[in-house]
Amino acid sequence: xxxxxxxALKDSCFRAGSTLCPGCMESVAFQNIGRVTDNGVxxxxxxxxxxxxxxxxxxxxxxAWGRGDDSSDDFGKSFSIxxxxxxxxxxxxxxxxxVADALMDCGALDRKVxxxxxxxxxxxxxxxxxxxxxxxxxRARVTIVILVNEIFANTGFQYSPATMPYAxxxxxxxxxxxxxxxxxLDYIHLAIxxxxxxxxxxxxxHGKMFVKAxxxxxxxxxxxxxFVPAPCISGWKFEDGQTxxxxxLGARSGVFPAFTWExxxxxxxxxxxxxxxxxxxxxxxxxMQRRFAHLVQRDKVTGExxxxxxxxxxxxxxxxxxxxxxxxxxxxxxxx
Amino acid sequence: xxxxxxxxxxxxxxATPGGERYDILNLERVKQAxxxxxxxxxxxxxxxxxxxxxxxxxxxxxxxxxxxPITPSTKWIETVAxxxxxxxxxxxxxxxxxxxxxxxxxxxxxxxxxxDLIFSTATSSVxxxxxTETTRSLGASGLGNVMIINVYRATxxxxxxxxxxxxxxxxxxxxxxxxxxxxxxxQIYDTVIQAPCxxxxxxxMTPTMPGYYGIKDSHRNSRFTVESDGAIHEFQDxxxxxxxxxxxxxxxxxxxxxxxxxxxxxxxxxxxxxxERVLDILPQIGADFEKTFGRPGLRFFDETAWPEAGPVDxxxxxxxxxxxxxxxxxxxxxxxxxxxxSGLALRLLxxxxxxxxxxxxxxxxxxxxxxxxHHSGxxxxxxxVADALAGIEPQxxxxxxxxxxxxxxxxxxxxxAMLDEAKDALTxxxxxxxxxxxxxxxx
Numbered sequence: 169x170x171x172x173x174x175x176a177l178k179d180s181c182f183r184a185g186s187t188l189c190p191g192c193m194e195s196v197a198f199q200n201i202g203r204v205t206d207n208g209v210x211x212x213x214x215x216x217x218x219x220x221x222x223x224x225x226x227x228x229x230x231x232a233w234g235r236g237d238d239s240s241d242d243f244g245k246s247f248s249i250x251x252x253x254x255x256x257x258x259x260x261x262x263x264x265x266x267v268a269d270a271l272m273d274c275g276a277l278d279r280k281v282x283x284x285x286x287x288x289x290x291x292x293x294x295x296x297x298x299x300x301x302x303x304x305x306x307r308a309r310v311t312i313v314i315l316v317n318e319i320f321a322n323t324g325f326q327y328s329p330a331t332m333p334y335a336x337x338x339x340x341x342x343x344x345x346x347x348x349x350x351x352x353l354d355y356i357h358l359a360i361x362x363x364x365x366x367x368x369x370x371x372x373x374h375g376k377m378f379v380k381a382x383x384x385x386x387x388x389x390x391x392x393x394x395f396v397p398a399p400c401i402s403g404w405k406f407e408d409g410q411t412x413x414x415x416x417l418g419a420r421s422g423v424f425p426a427f428t429w430e431x432x433x434x435x436x437x438x439x440x441x442x443x444x445x446x447x448x449x450x451x452x453x454x455x456m457q458r459r460f461a462h463l464v465q466r467d468k469v470t471g472e473x474x475x476x477x478x479x480x481x482x483x484x485x486x487x488x489x490x491x492x493x494x495x496x497x498x499x500x501x502x503x504x
Numbered sequence: 505x506x507x508x509x510x511x512x513x514x515x516x517x518x519a520t521p522g523g524e525r526y527d528i529l530n531l532e533r534v535k536q537a538x539x540x541x542x543x544x545x546x547x548x549x550x551x552x553x554x555x556x557x558x559x560x561x562x563x564x565x566x567x568x569x570x571x572x573p574i575t576p577s578t579k580w581i582e583t584v585a586x587x588x589x590x591x592x593x594x595x596x597x598x599x600x601x602x603x604x605x606x607x608x609x610x611x612x613x614x615x616x617x618x619x620d621l622i623f624s625t626a627t628s629s630v631x632x633x634x635x636t637e638t639t640r641s642l643g644a645s646g647l648g649n650v651m652i653i654n655v656y657r658a659t660x661x662x663x664x665x666x667x668x669x670x671x672x673x674x675x676x677x678x679x680x681x682x683x684x685x686x687x688x689x690x691q692i693y694d695t696v697i698q699a700p701c702x703x704x705x706x707x708x709m710t711p712t713m714p715g716y717y718g719i720k721d722s723h724r725n726s727r728f729t730v731e732s733d734g735a736i737h738e739f740q741d742x743x744x745x746x747x748x749x750x751x752x753x754x755x756x757x758x759x760x761x762x763x764x765x766x767x768x769x770x771x772x773x774x775x776x777x778x779x780e781r782v783l784d785i786l787p788q789i790g791a792d793f794e795k796t797f798g799r800p801g802l803r804f805f806d807e808t809a810w811p812e813a814g815p816v817d818x819x820x821x822x823x824x825x826x827x828x829x830x831x832x833x834x835x836x837x838x839x840x841x842x843x844x845x846s847g848l849a850l851r852l853l854x855x856x857x858x859x860x861x862x863x864x865x866x867x868x869x870x871x872x873x874x875x876x877x878h879h880s881g882x883x884x885x886x887x888x889v890a891d892a893l894a895g896i897e898p899q900x901x902x903x904x905x906x907x908x909x910x911x912x913x914x915x916x917x918x919x920x921a922m923l924d925e926a927k928d929a930l931t932x933x934x935x936x937x938x939x940x941x942x943x944x945x946x947x
Contacts (some may be wrong), residue, residue, distance in 0.1 A: 212752045214613065215761075225761035233758070240756075241514035243526050248752035250616050251760040253637050256609040259601070263570075263613025266599060268753055270567045271618065274595050276533040279512065281753060299609065302602040 169383060170207070172376045178206040179235055181247050186224040186232035191411045193398035194220045194315050196372045198232075201284065201313065204382045206235070208244040210281045214260035215251045216291030219322045220315060225249065243279060254287075255296030258303035261285035261310040269309075282386050283310045289328035290320050293353050297329075304362040304391045311385040311392045316424070317400040318352075325403035329353040332423060333489050334482055335459050337403070342462040346482070351489065356395060357500055360429065365390025367435070369427040369497075371397045373415035377438060381428055388430065397424040405458035414456050421448045422494040427501065435501040442498050450490045451475070451483060523757030525750035531565075531620055537595040538564035540733035541587060548730050552721040555689040555728060556626060556653050556714070557583035559696035561596070562733045563740065565622040565649075570599040570610045572631065575666040576718035577655035580626035604631040608638035608652075615647035615711075616759050619747035622649050622700045628718055629657035629672050636679065642711050643680015644775050645760065646749070648703035652681065653696065654715035655722045656824070658878065658910060667719045667911030670824065671877035673853060674884045680775065681713035682782055683854035687825045690728035690799065692716050697736055698802050701743035701789045707781040715853075717824045719911065731797060739796050743789060779855050786852060804857040808847035809834060810864070817843040818926045819868035819900075821861075821889055823850035824876065826907075826914035833916045837923050843930065845923065850885070861892040870901045872926040875938075876908040882938045901929045904938035917944025 170178075180202030188195045198220070205211040215221045224232040235245050250260050261283045271277035285303075292300050292314040300312065319337055320326040326339040330352050336342035340349075359367045366388040368381045378396075385392030399406065399414045406414055419426045420440055429435025441447050454460035455473040463479050463486070466472070475483040516527040541561050548558070557580050560566055569588070571581030585598045601607050607625050614623045627635065632654055642650055658668035659675050673683060682703060686695040695714045703712040716722060750757045763771065786802050793801030800806070808831055810816065820830055827849040838845040848864060865871050871893070875883030882890075886904040893900055905922045908914040918941050925939060925946065940947045 210753075212617075222762045225758060227758065227761060227763045228767055229764055231758075240524075241517070243512065243515040243517070243528060246524065246526065246756035248523075248750075248755055249758040249761060250613065250752050251758075251762070252609060252612045252641055255605075256612065256638065259606050259609040260613035260616075263610040264617040264752060266568055266597070267614050267617035267621065270595065270597060271529065271534070271753070274534045274537040274567070276530045276537075277528060277753065279528055298602060299606060302606065 172379060175203050175379045175383070178203040181205065181211070181233055181235045183232055183234055187226070188219060188223040189401045191401045191408050192219070193371060193396070193411050193415060196411070197313070197315060197396050197398065200372050200375070200379050201382055204379050205247070205282060205284070206245070210244055210279060211247040212264050212281055212283045213247065213249045214257045214264065214283070214285045215249060216257035216287035216296060217251070217254045217322070218288035218291060218315070220286055220288065221251055222322060225251070254291045255299050257285040257287045257291055258296070258299045258310070258312055261312065262303045262306065262308035265308055265310050285310055285312045286315065288315050288321065289317060289330050293329040293355055301358060301362045304359055304364045304393065307363055307365070307390040309390065311382070311394065313394045313396060315396050315398040317398040317403060319400060319403045321400050321403045330355065334463055334486055336462060337459070347462065354496070356427065356497070359393045360500060360503060363390065364393045365431050366392040367429045369395040369397065369424055371415040371419065373412045373419065374426050374439065377426060377428070390431065403459070406456050410456060414453070417448055417453045417456070421450045421453045422490040423450060423453055425494055425497045427497050429501060429503070432504060434504050437494070437497045437501055440494060442494055444487070444491055450487055520749055522749040523755050526754050529618065529620065529754050531746065534567065534621070535564045535737070538733065539591055539594050541591070542730050542732055544732050545735070546730050547727055549725055549727045550689065551579065551723050551725050552689055552692045552716050553577065553579035553626065553655065553723070554583050555693040556580055556696050557587070558730055559693045560584065560624045561587055562736045563622055563700070564737055565620065565740070565744070566624060567595060567621055568597045568599055568614060568623060569625065570601055570607045570614070570623065571625050572601050572604050572607050572627070574604065574628050574631035576657060576722040577626040577628040577631070577653065579722070580653060604634040605638060608635035608642065611650045612638060612642060612645065612647070612760070615645070615650045617751050617753050619647070619649055619749060619751045622651065624651040624653060626653035626655060628655040629659055629668065630661050632672050632676055633659050636676070639676065639679040639681065641760065644771070645711070646709040647711055648705065648709040649700065650711040651699055651703065652711070652713050654683070654713050655718045656715055657718040660878070665910065669876040669878070669909050669911055670715070670717065673715050674877040674879070677854050680779070681711050681854065682779065683713045683715060684802065685823050685850055685853050686714060686716045687721060687827065687849065689721070689726045692721065693728055693730065694793065694799060695802065697739070698789050698793055701740055702782060702786055702802065704744055704747070705785050706748060708778055708785055710779050710782070720825045739793065742792065782852070782855055783857055802851065804852045804860045806849040806851060808849070810846045814867070816846045816868050817930060818845045818870045818872060818923065819865050820845065820847035820872045820874065821850065821885060822847065822874040823885070826876070829914055829916060830919050833919050837920055841927055843927060856888045858888070858892045861889060862896070865889065865893055865900060866896050868900045870903060870926045870929045872903045872905060872922055874914070874922065875904065875906050878909065886938065901933065903929050903934050905941055906938060907941040912942060915944055918942070921946055
């Protein structure tokens, strides 16, 4: 295992040139994953259709992927990217792993490869839930990174099964309607139940934990699944420069607590108390985003965040959901 | 850099249009790891699915067999699983996935991982439909090392029937695959052996879809010759060289990713150009196969009773095992009606060899085209034949028939009824744009 400083100084294969929105958490995640994978082992990324694909790989325009400008004599620094339809990334990764293993089994390949599948809400929780769960179920030795922005951002910020309650999306509008009323899919529990070897919920806002989890995921037996809470500046409607702050607040307030778990070892919730009184108030998280502007408002004089008149019960309901979410995460951590 | 305990120095690599390709694969080791299923030539009695399975198993480049069951193709994956499971020490693996769509996705990942290995599966009907989102990607992918064996069955599952006509194959003609129809177990076996040589040809690089009729050919037994694994390898090795483009394992490359509009347009043109090359390459592979094994190889169509030169009264265009019934009634019916009758049994469905049909059929006064798949108009084959004959003077009259729909046997009586209509067309124009025949009668 490398130290955090060593990883931070590595050459990321994700570089400048993407057309992701400035401040997008996905680019921060890729920069860090790119550094972790600069470890001498050839990396193969499989990627489902998503912002992360269409905004980073518009060949032959500038693409945001590469290590150095010249071809390398070092195969371990090379990497490949394979894209297919929305839901396919886990299966593509599994297939790549199988081929590498089969070639090694024959003695036709003597170099290790590391395989990382990436995708978003649609590719993992909607059209791609089947592929996600079955690749996990088959214990494919791959890392699956899911960038969870709680919407279908690439198609215009529609509801996804990870959308938190009351959120205003383009298909669960809050104007004259309550916003999203479906509780989010319990995807962390699903991944554990399907047989994952490792499951984490971490964003790069928890920098050291994040890169350590990615590094660990490349070594773990079975399938490692990393859910990356990814505040979406355009879909969540917050101010430029607040991405990391918002991700930290979301984790600490209990909306998406930092969580790591390994089969046979159990897990833990980090930086998020089970006691609501010891956590930041979720209304502070809501107040930073205009997708909740129908629920809360900030007093222009005092800066205090309050429920909008008539939405007090909705806020209480939301707090109840957050408390249940935190307690659920603590329960999941006890699973072996 | 240490990876699996081995220190590696600089790796030989070359720049290709698809990115860097590293010399890290020793394919000879894959070949050496192959344990023959048939050390010697052998006559076997089996069904069509088994014939296709044996052919795929004998290829040393085939290491992984992804699959998902659907009637009537299920026995392909069952046979592969049984034979791989029974072969001690084999490096081959069976990969059971959760759905046909996953199988198609898997083929993308596997085919891209190593372009020099062959990945085959078998499916049918709604299974092929379920794959469609990705078969369309595969068709454009350049992954000629992917082969989907299509066991024909109607696509519409309403109402449900496990038998069926080739409407699945017809519905997927624009997926971008090379589609080849086989009839009879020997032809099924031989077609599967040759298909990768065509698909992986550097000028073609297009996935293949050999097909045969469900139940009629997939489930009925007959005797056929299985060549030795060594002979198969020798034949395929003449045609298959290491791919000049990198895969995801041995390359520094991106595949299938987003591109600009201009680049996409060029890519689509290139896809079209590659599949056009099938028309030149396929006969070469077929001729080499025939020279090697003494049986007909890939060709555009099988010919029945064509004279060396001169006109014929009626030419029949059909496909599949029911064409054999035509072959059995042809001579007696022709003699009784005092007309000459020839026939073409379709082999290459996609790309449709328009010029070859034109050259042959322009000698006919009437062309009877037998369509077995559902079509809202005159029939898929009819439209292709009409296109092939466009502009010929005098234009052969086309009699368009639908028969065998829903998997019905095209009986001798049905063939005779269709030939009777074709005979009438020698003197008068067909009464309708198309006619439907069933159980010996025109409906």
